[in-house]
Amino acid sequence: MRTKDEGKESQILEAALRLITQTGLAGLKMADLAREAGVATGTVYIYFIDKTALISRLYIYLIRTAWRDLTSGVAASDPVRIQVQKIAHNYLTENIERPEIGAFFEQYYRSPFYTKADNILTEENTALQPIYDVIARGQAETVIKDVAPDLLVTLVCGMLNEAAKLSLYTGEAFTKADWEATFSVLWDGIKR
Amino acid sequence: MRTKDEGKESQILEAALRLITQTGLAGLKMADLAREAGVATGTVYIYFIDKTALISRLYIYLIRTAWRDLTSGVAASDPVRIQVQKIAHNYLTENIERPEIGAFFEQYYRSPFYTKADNILTEENTALQPIYDVIARGQAETVIKDVAPDLLVTLVCGMLNEAAKLSLYTGEAFTKADWEATFSVLWDGIKR
């Protein structure tokens, strides 16, 4: 017997991600997807019962496996400012290098495929947990403004998301100077 | 002779905007659109040659007419900080009150309907011009950081965009305290 290739599922999902980045969910066609993934249309239906299931699976796949750990390089002994800097840098880099992820979520939440049933939002927040943690620590040490953490995280991520898009849209690299300016705005904005 | 109702075109466009906010461009169907607009499907084709033209027209319509003037309430004699505050507040309020606009642009730029031919991006930037202006003035007066204006505007709009979404997603109103915290982060971030 031939066994189901575990890798083929993610091969299809990655192809879907690539296409969605280009033409949006509105432009995703199963035939195109099969071609992009290098399989026959029927094959897609061996791995996913239908298009909805495919998209939904992609959502979960991205939440679970796509994001690199934001705390990489962060030492517990680092002062808050340095931790924020490293995490923010990781976050920005990840968004610039894998823009598909942000692009997908942006699309998905407004698509007919998204239902509140996909309430793995809890899990999604897990990715942002390091940001919440460092902000909590900063507030405890009174080096970060005493503002509702949700709002603070929102503002910070908003800045970084948009900064990542800037470099994508202009096609120009995000320079060291850009990063320094960005972090300056970010830190001066949230510090006490 | 019966004359083409000028108002009906925008009636259809507004209906499209409403539906797109709910289900995304991926979910927009001409039949649904006609129902939402209160006309027959054929009527839509009197005003727009096809779906692509409709979406494209909506894009132009939004760029041209949808955004309220961001400088409302701003006096030339106001100091930079106050001008920034008023403009930022207008921007945020507009995004909270008319979330459809931001939602549409988010979708559109990644959809198969968007082509670089729609390079009225120049015109779009017009809406943001007041932000560029006040930043230029602030930099000239050395009260705002000497950072590339594009980056600064990106960061500021990013914050505000995301702040607007927060109140939409949670369903909770953006309080006065939220606004004060937001402006504090924004201003401390960009001021010298």
Place this chain on the structure above:
DNA sequence: TTTCTAAATGAATTTTTATTCACTTACCTT
């Protein structure tokens, strides 16, 4: 090797969705 089972294929089919058009209606002109 041979057999057997499930993966893989892609043309054919079904389903969904966009678009047309023969007809009706409203309103302007005379």
Place this chain on the structure above:
DNA sequence: AAGGTAAGTGAATAAAAATTCATTTAGAAA
């Protein structure tokens, strides 16, 4: 009030896209 013209209608049609399935292939078990 009659005639003419363009807007409006929605069922019918065309086009596009999703999904199926009879058939082929790969590889595991015997």
